[in-house]
Amino acid sequence: MTAKTIASLAILALFVAPSAHAADDSSLRFHGGAVEPASLTLPANTPIKLLVTNSGDTAVEFESFELHRERVVQPGQTITVYIPALAPGTYSFIDDFSNGAVKGEIVSR
Numbered sequence: 183m184t185a186k187t188i189a190s191l192a193i194l195a196l197f198v199a200p201s202a203h204a205a206d207d208s209s210l211r212f213h214g215g216a217v218e219p220a221s222l223t224l225p226a227n228t229p230i231k232l233l234v235t236n237s238g239d240t241a242v243e244f245e246s247f248e249l250h251r252e253r254v255v256q257p258g259q260t261i262t263v264y265i266p267a268l269a270p271g272t273y274s275f276i277d278d279f280s281n282g283a284v285k286g287e288i289v290s291r
């Protein structure tokens with residue numbers, strides 16, 4: 183890698199870093215047979231990087247039929263779920279390993 187390349191990458195990083203931060207982040211936490219928040223409001227028409235943490239003792243499966251997402255989260259793990267820009271509305275999700283006993287919703291508005 184030449185010095186010129188390194189300089190170019192450094193300049194590029196200045197532009198990339200702020201926009202990477204501009205992507206909205208949000209989070210959900212599963213623990214002890216519950217999820218918080220059970221109702222998560224997200225800005226409509228905006229891609230979201232959703233961090234899903236499992237601080238319980240057993241694996242959970244974040245599943246949303248409406249969002250086409252199904253991801254296992256091991257105890258102590260945090261995963262990133264990319265949510266596309268959503269039309270305003272309510273999108274339900276469950277911990278499928280609880281057979282639907284643990285559930286919540288994402289409200290896009």
Ligand SMILES: [Cu+2]
Nearest residue numbers: 243245252278
């Ligand atoms: Cu499932």
